[in-house]
Amino acid sequence: MFVRLSDESARTTFDGRLNSRVEELLELIEQSRDEGNTERELKHSLQLYDVLKQRKQQDADVFEVAFSIARIYDDQLEDRGTATIYYRDALAILEVISTVPSVEGAYMRVTTLGALAVCYENLGQSEDATDYFNDAISAYEEHCDQGSEVGSSEVDVSDSDISLLLNLNATAAMIHYHFAGNLLAQERWDEAKNVTKIALDLAENSSMSTEELEELQHCVHELWLELE
Structure with a gap:
């Protein structure tokens, strides 16, 4: 028996069945992750x-699943x-669901663009990587510009937004650091050094732990020694 999805009551019943299946798959994904079974986690994530x-409206859940699938292929299976x-799928979903500027939207966009850049870098596709690095940095700077306008209007910023901003700075710092490596490969020495300086400034005003910050500082200083 087929239902007409344009019929609201039929759609509600359909979404109810979907939600039940979603809960089931989420439990299976969590179980697979706890057991360290990457293949099963991927299988259930793809099903989810x-x-x-199929939902009537796309939301952040769809983005997060697409991004997590991309991460599995990228980090664990090394199938870049x-x-x-799936990173590009996540970006496309983000364009639909993130229509109003927000810290969360900026964080998701910058993170995904940065992940794509590093992914293409690992694939040896330097030009594509450069494009995505520039897109990620532009998205970060655009959010900062919007934040300056909001700040001037004395709008209260929530604790969750502050936490996200610190995470965003940490992500942007690592994107700048990886971009410096991309620039070095192109023998763009001065640009690479300037980008690493920005990376350090961002890292010092981010959610990075002391150990992570010290490691980044060490890597950057080693790079500067090579450039001298």
Whole structure:
């Protein structure tokens, strides 16, 4: 028996069945992750992604699942080609669901663009990596410009937004650091050094732990010694 999805009551019943399946798959994903079973986690994540895409409205859940699938392919399976497909899917979903400027939207966008840049860098596609590095940095700077306008209007910023801003700075710091490596490969020495300075400034005003910050500082200073 087929239902007409344009019929609201039928759609509600359909979404109810979807939500039940979503809960089931989330439990299976968490169980697989706890057991360290990457293949099963990926299998259930792909199933969840297909289910979520059938919802009447797309939301952040769909983005997060697409991004997590990309991460599995990227970090655990080292299948960067497939990872880029899901990172781009995540970006496309973000364009639909993030229509109003927000810290969370900026964080998701910058993180995804940065992940794509590093992914293409690992694939040896330097030009594509450069484009995505520039896109990620532009998205970060655009958010900072918007934040300056909001700040001038004395709008209260929530604790959760402050936490996200610190995480955003940490992400932006690492994106700048990886971009410096991309620039070095192109023998753009001065640009690379300037970008690493920005990376350090961002890291010092971020959620990075002391150990993470010290490691980044060490790597940057080693790079500067090589440039002298």
